[in-house]
Amino acid sequence: MELTLWTYEGPPHVGAMRIAASMEGVHYVLHAPQGDTYADLLFTMIERRGRRPPVTYTTFQARDLGGDTAELVKRSIQQAVDRFQPEALLVGESCTAELIQDQPGSLAAGMGLGVPVVSLELPAYSKKENWGAAETLYQLCRGLLKEQVPLPGRPKPDPTRWRAEGRRPRVNLLGPSLLGFRCRDDVKELRGLLGDHGIEVNVVAPLGAAPADLLRLPAADVNLCLYPEVAGPLCSWLERSFGTPVLRAVPIGIGATTEFLRDLHALLDLEAPASLEADQRSRLPWYSRSVDSTYLTGKRVFIFADATHAIAAARIASRELGFKVVGLGTYSRELAREVRAAAQELGLEALISDDYLAVEKAMGEAAPELVLGTQMERHSAKRLGLPCAVISAPLHVQDVPARYAPQMGWEGANVIFDTWVHPLMMGLEEHLIGMFKEDFEFVEGHRSHLAEGAPARSAPTPEPALATATLAPLDGGAKAAPVWSTDGEAALGKIPFFVRGKVRKNTETFARDQGLAAITEEVLYDAKAHYSR
Amino acid sequence: MAATPTLPPLIKESGQREVFCGLTSIVWLHRRMPDAFFLVVGSRTCAHLIQSAAGVMIFAEPRFGTAILGERDLAGLADANDELDRVVGDLLGRRPEIRTLFLVGSCPSEVIKLDLAKAAERLSQRMVGRVRVVNYSGSGIETTFTQGEDAALTALVPMLPASDAPQLLLVGTLADGVEERFLTLFERLGIGPVRSLPPRQSTELPPVGPGTRLLLAQPFLSDTVRALERRGARRIASPYPLGVEGSLAWMAAAAAAFDIDPIQLALVMDPLVERGRRALEPLRRQLEGKRLFLLPDSQLEIPLARFLHRECGMELVEVGTPYLDRQLMTEELALLPPGTQLSEGQDVERQLERVRASRPDLVVCGLGLANPLEAEGIATKWSIELVFSPIHGCDQAADLAELFARPLHRRELLQWN
Numbered sequence: 001m002e003l004t005l006w007t008y009e010g011p012p013h014v015g016a017m018r019i020a021a022s023m024e025g026v027h028y029v030l031h032a033p034q035g036d037t038y039a040d041l042l043f044t045m046i047e048r049r050g051r052r053p054p055v056t057y058t059t060f061q062a063r064d065l066g067g068d069t070a071e072l073v074k075r076s077i078q079q080a081v082d083r084f085q086p087e088a089l090l091v092g093e094s095c096t097a098e099l100i101q102d103q104p105g106s107l108a109a110g111m112g113l114g115v116p117v118v119s120l121e122l123p124a125y126s127k128k129e130n131w132g133a134a135e136t137l138y139q140l141c142r143g144l145l146k147e148q149v150p151l152p153g154r155p156k157p158d159p160t161r162w163r164a165e166g167r168r169p170r171v172n173l174l175g176p177s178l179l180g181f182r183c184r185d186d187v188k189e190l191r192g193l194l195g196d197h198g199i200e201v202n203v204v205a206p207l208g209a210a211p212a213d214l215l216r217l218p219a220a221d222v223n224l225c226l227y228p229e230v231a232g233p234l235c236s237w238l239e240r241s242f243g244t245p246v247l248r249a250v251p252i253g254i255g256a257t258t259e260f261l262r263d264l265h266a267l268l269d270l271e272a273p274a275s276l277e278a279d280q281r282s283r284l285p286w287y288s289r290s291v292d293s294t295y296l297t298g299k300r301v302f303i304f305a306d307a308t309h310a311i312a313a314a315r316i317a318s319r320e321l322g323f324k325v326v327g328l329g330t331y332s333r334e335l336a337r338e339v340r341a342a343a344q345e346l347g348l349e350a351l352i353s354d355d356y357l358a359v360e361k362a363m364g365e366a367a368p369e370l371v372l373g374t375q376m377e378r379h380s381a382k383r384l385g386l387p388c389a390v391i392s393a394p395l396h397v398q399d400v401p402a403r404y405a406p407q408m409g410w411e412g413a414n415v416i417f418d419t420w421v422h423p424l425m426m427g428l429e430e431h432l433i434g435m436f437k438e439d440f441e442f443v444e445g446h447r448s449h450l451a452e453g454a455p456a457r458s459a460p461t462p463e464p465a466l467a468t469a470t471l472a473p474l475d476g477g478a479k480a481a482p483v484w485s486t487d488g489e490a491a492l493g494k495i496p497f498f499v500r501g502k503v504r505k506n507t508e509t510f511a512r513d514q515g516l517a518a519i520t521e522e523v524l525y526d527a528k529a530h531y532s533r
Numbered sequence: 534m535a536a537t538p539t540l541p542p543l544i545k546e547s548g549q550r551e552v553f554c555g556l557t558s559i560v561w562l563h564r565r566m567p568d569a570f571f572l573v574v575g576s577r578t579c580a581h582l583i584q585s586a587a588g589v590m591i592f593a594e595p596r597f598g599t600a601i602l603g604e605r606d607l608a609g610l611a612d613a614n615d616e617l618d619r620v621v622g623d624l625l626g627r628r629p630e631i632r633t634l635f636l637v638g639s640c641p642s643e644v645i646k647l648d649l650a651k652a653a654e655r656l657s658q659r660m661v662g663r664v665r666v667v668n669y670s671g672s673g674i675e676t677t678f679t680q681g682e683d684a685a686l687t688a689l690v691p692m693l694p695a696s697d698a699p700q701l702l703l704v705g706t707l708a709d710g711v712e713e714r715f716l717t718l719f720e721r722l723g724i725g726p727v728r729s730l731p732p733r734q735s736t737e738l739p740p741v742g743p744g745t746r747l748l749l750a751q752p753f754l755s756d757t758v759r760a761l762e763r764r765g766a767r768r769i770a771s772p773y774p775l776g777v778e779g780s781l782a783w784m785a786a787a788a789a790a791f792d793i794d795p796i797q798l799a800l801v802m803d804p805l806v807e808r809g810r811r812a813l814e815p816l817r818r819q820l821e822g823k824r825l826f827l828l829p830d831s832q833l834e835i836p837l838a839r840f841l842h843r844e845c846g847m848e849l850v851e852v853g854t855p856y857l858d859r860q861l862m863t864e865e866l867a868l869l870p871p872g873t874q875l876s877e878g879q880d881v882e883r884q885l886e887r888v889r890a891s892r893p894d895l896v897v898c899g900l901g902l903a904n905p906l907e908a909e910g911i912a913t914k915w916s917i918e919l920v921f922s923p924i925h926g927c928d929q930a931a932d933l934a935e936l937f938a939r940p941l942h943r944r945e946l947l948q949w950n
Contacts, residue, residue, distance in 0.1 A: 004600075005598045006580075051905050056549060100644065
């Protein structure tokens with residue numbers, strides 16, 4: 001039993017709904033009590049879908065439990081098939097139905113429906129939404145493709161066979177789904193990117209795919225595992241069963257996109273793309289090199305997201321924007337290993353948790369200047385008075401923008417630059433405010449007009465204590481807090497407000513370490529010198 | 534039923550029900566009682582439902598949560614009880630301000646027959662004098678949406694102190710501002726003392742006994758009323774305080790029960806009625822003649838239909854209700870126009886076919902159906918707003934009508950050429 005207030009992921013059957021709702025011609029019969037229909041609103045409200053997800057719920061009640069719930073399941077299945085005439089039927093159960101053990105999948109299999117039936121077993125008491133989505137996509141593809149699986153021992157198809165076949169190379173885009181982060185726009189961006197390199201898109205799945213499209217999956221030369229949370233198991237199975245190589249690089253950010261293109265070209269035996277492409281096609285590299293961005297240097301950033309977006313964000317933040325990553329974590333336990341590795345590269349220990357309060361606590365302790373997270377971190381950041389940009393599911397209606405706003409590819413990098421930098425004060429502006437703060441026109445607390453989400457000056461922001469690990473007092477900080485003298489306070493007041501809190505905290509730490517009872521102006525400058533060593 | 538001879542036979546349907554379960558009512562109940570915590574004992578689905586129904590995660594650390602059952606809890610129930618004790622201990626350690634803990638049963642806890650009543654008793658004894666632990670079920674296999682409040686209040690009834698003293702007891706959650714307004718009006722009428730269930734502090738439970746007269750603020754409290762009646766209280770039959778007419782009738786019924794001079798009633802209510810009707814007038818012009826289809830959801834559908842027809846001039850195509858308690862609806866049903874088609878229960882696909890066939894001007898429905906209907910060109914009003922907004926009383930009648938006029942007004946505003 002685990003106490004949960006807010007959750008990052010829904011139950012696994014919601015993951016199955018994401019697959020069904022992302023596709024065309026698939027219907028999902030879900031053995032579930034009334035109330036579980038709430039999940040429809042995730043699609044109709046958050047994604048603003050103009051149609052209901054293709055899900056029929058049995059909505060059994062307590063009075064049905066004494067009778068024959070299996071009959072109810074069969075009736076629901078028959079009615080759904082008659083009404084919606086799907087090309088493929090998913091059959092499964094939610095947490096409560098799992099306990100009654102009506103075996104809806106077996107019931108459906110025995111009904112002679114004349115339509116492919118995929119029975120989903122998604123353990124509701126141990127697994128979660130993304131796992132459910134991945135399992136559903138895998139089971140659905142496996143079910144539809146089982147006739148096509150070549151006998152063991154047959155040679156693997158050569159990913160460069162396109163040349164001999166006199167056609168262009170083609171790839172599958174796997175993983176984009178509803179309620180994923182910006183999947184709709186990522187697909188569009190990648191279609192363009194691949195098209196520019198003469199690579200065709202064979203199938204995009206699950207988003208927009210019909211069961212008939214899934215039958216064409218083995219025709220691809222390479223599978224692109226764009227969202228490993230959803231597509232990981234399917235890609236591995238396609239590789240095992242059909243020998244299709246998988247490209248696991250996720251093209252979010254300049255470096256990752258460059259690497260993605262390079263690796264894909266190598267797999268397909270295409271000539272490597274021009275190294276100037278990133279600079280020509282995306283503004284991020286130049287924007288990040290331009291002088292205004294000097295002020296982004298070392299900005300402390302805390303990252304918590306699904307694994308895909310957390311890893312990508314850490315790389316962009318540290319290498320492409322010159323931020324300092326002070327926290328990195330994910331709720332995707334299935335991909336914890338990858339996130340741990342990414343954190344280790346940055347000298348951090350990854351936070352693997354689905355307890356948003358633990359994440360909020362880590363966020364506060366890391367004292368970031370920018371938070372990149374999910375909707376949950378947006379709320380936590382607001383509470384801590386920190387600017388935040390949402391980079392991953394779970395998402396809210398505002399994360400499904402009307403405009404084109406991909407994360408992947410060159411345009412994705414542009415979008416990321418804008419989205420992450422805007423919550424911060426503009427570089428030169430920050431500098432000028434510091435310069436003119438002695439002028440009488442200066443209004444204390446003035447912020448960038450772009451920094452609406454940013455904290456007011458007086459927000460109780462936990463301020464960063466630089467290199468706390470080495471500077472922490474040996475006795476664990478039990479000494480009494482030093483007192484600020486009048487001249488010390490006055491000197492502190494002359495320091496620009498947006499670093500004042502940091503200076504105050506550093507100076508106090510310094511004074512405590514030195515065993516000083518009072519902080520004078522001199523102590524402040526001593527501390528400044530100490531920390532700038 | 535003899536009481537409603539002018540209504541055609543009820544459409545009774547059983548099929549897919551597109552409604553929330555009773556857990557949803559936690560979203561407003563926990564706001565009503567700031568010293569209470571609602572702990573659902575259920576699955577990840579329960580946690581996700583409440584989070585999604587609440588719309589956004591607006592509360593940093595909410596006063597509701599879910600003890601999510603894991604495979605180990607399902608394997609051995611004795612362990613589940615130990616685990617529950619541990620979770621409750623941790624929770625109350627974190628939140629020392631909590632005075633009442635509601636242990637809320639869910640579909641999975643009901644199916645595995647986890648005895649939460651016994652657990653509540655055990656925990657209550659352990660924390661006697663500090664925290665009262667109350668159990669009820671908000672499970673979808675037993676409750677629909679607002680019925681969760683009925684179950685929660687029913688669970689409180691045995692804990693109410695006994696008193697023979699005459700009093701008026703308002704039953705059902707009202708917005709705080711609306712409640713204060715009603716209290717002022719009852720004072721002006723000379724009715725008192727007036728108490729509320731649920732109270733604003735979970736520790737200040739109102740007494741109940743033979744001197745208690747019940748006035749229902751919400752129509753979905755069948756079990757609560759029966760439990761209070763068993764404690765000697767008597768219900769004042771009345772329409773519900775939605776719209777000017779309903780609110781006046783509601784106040785008048787209370788006045789009659791307390792032998793208040795009709796002149797005094799007129800003195801207090803006439804200016805409100807006059808003002809309320811004036812405020813409604815422009816909205817009536819927008820709504821008049823428009824055809825309304827209510828899908829079953831909040832259980833407020835029948836009083837709303839009555840208000841929207843009689844005071845706003847809307848035509849009623851179909852009035853759906855999750856379940857029909859004729860006893861609590863007698864006065865409302867009598868006010869519906871002859872020929873009103875009621876439906877009870879739901880088969881959502883068939884009902885949507887009727888919606889499409891009848892092309893209403895406005896459909897009242899849940900969040901899952903609203904955008905799909907809009908995409909088909911049918912204007913909608915989400916019903917969940919009705920349980921979160923202050924809509925009761927003469928003073929709110931125009932606001933209530935405005936909720937229905939807004940989607941229609943918006944359609945007139947938007948132009949694309």
